[in-house]
Amino acid sequence: MGTGKLIVLTGPSGVGKGTLLRSLMERHPELCLSISATTRSPRVGEVEGKDYYFLSRSAFERMIANGEFLEWAEFAGNLYGTPRAAVEEKIRQGQWVIVEIELEGARLVRQAFPDALRIFILPPSLVELEYRIRSRGTETEEAIARRLNRAETEINAASEFDIQIVNDDFEKALDRVDTALFAPALC
Template sequence: MMQVLSSKSGANTKECPSPGKLIVLTGPSGVGKGTLLRSLLQRHPELYYSVSATTRSPRPGEVDGKDYYFISRSKFEQLVAAGKFLEWAEFAGNYYGTPSEPVIDQICSGKLVVLEIELEGARQIRRSFPSALSIFILPPSFNELEKRIRSRGQDSQEAIARRLQRAQEEINAANEFDIQIVNDDFETALNSIEAVLFG
């Protein structure tokens, strides 16, 4: 069946003979989405991970083009104006966004494409790509999430307070998503995601 895929801006429109699927992974900061995704990609190299663009500085060990595309604010704003993102949002003072062209290309080639994005971006994807499958990763409890965020040791008290307030708002939105998975036991959570994707 021929399907026409396009981003909301219409900047990228393609006819796809046998489209793949867009998978959105979201959840509060510190819940372990990144770690789950890395393990998922190791086990399933056939998945396509869409690298996001950001204006934040690289963290130790992060590689440009692999973890994120690290770009300036002005460059990011130019891309937004040109309709080059599937979704974008400002989070903790930095922009994050998903370049649309590679995602649409990969879905058109029949791939399962995985995005790991924040709540606001995930909501934009639901509006622009209603056929996307959305998975929300929950912490076992709010106290456990607070412990994980504090143990990172890379944020000021003020930043931690902001992250926790935002995390509570995000957790309250979990029921907007197709599937909720609690990351209590890592292996169990990973198996649950696999069961959803490969059933």
Template sequence: MSSGKLIVLTGPSGVGKGTLVRSLLARHQNLYLSISATTRSPRGGEIDGQDYYFVSVPQFEEMITQENLLEWANYAGNYYGTPRQKVEEKIDQGITVLLEIELVGARKIRETFPTAIRIFILPPSVEELERRLRGRGTEAEEAIARRLERAKEELAASSEFNYTVVNDELEKALEALEELIVNSFLHE
């Protein structure tokens, strides 16, 4: 059996990574989404073990110590990371794994999985990104300002990735991702 692929999707907060990933998974049941661990509190409707593994700071720090994470970062005051075991199991089974992670984690994945396909999702503009972040209605003004400042730094790193996809119109962005992931990499 051939090894699976690791596909990393990165982009600034509010760019629509989650929406794109959910759409990909709905259309392609042969893809597996790695569930990240985080120390942040769940947002409305999020389910532990489905959206994230919600853990305490001491639990997360133990995962770091035990090297149970492929990558991890502290982002906007909370830890986020990718549990190692499930990802490695799926790849060994020949399954393509999607990671929806932040820039710091994607850079670490470049070191730990140099064969990973890394795709950066771009907003059509910084102004549109700000509109999307405010439209969530889930964060205080201070948190939005931090995320926008961070987004500007992240956008400058898009050239580090194998591919970029602009999420201006959802369907077009989704088709571009499908062309990269499904039509190219799944048939190699």
């Protein structure tokens, strides 16, 4: 790898970003996943420093005031953010760091890292995205409607990203992400 790089992976909820990312990390354990900070309580099985950095609200707010996040947002009463120092240090060490993030956060990261490779994962269609979200069985009708509404807005922003990959067939989409990252290095 040699030179460090920031890779931003985004797309609407339910598009399969997390599943693609887990499989990509299995293929390429040399990649480094950025760990977010949050003010929410750990869920069963979550590990400090592996799943998230769990912070008090006051500690998180101090970090905001000190400009210590690449991006941050409030969601469902909790704060979430990408700690700047950890990402910058790994890049300085020559590592490739992947940030899986929502659209607004990706836009903020672009301001701090204009050279980041930005990849947008698209669903094959809104109908398929709705099917995937409903198949989870974890959302109310109201939540599904909100996610689909938001997804339309996010999909319209896909052209802001360097690469757009449609997750229509999982293995093909994974290969496309892999190629987007590693094929340019072969040239």
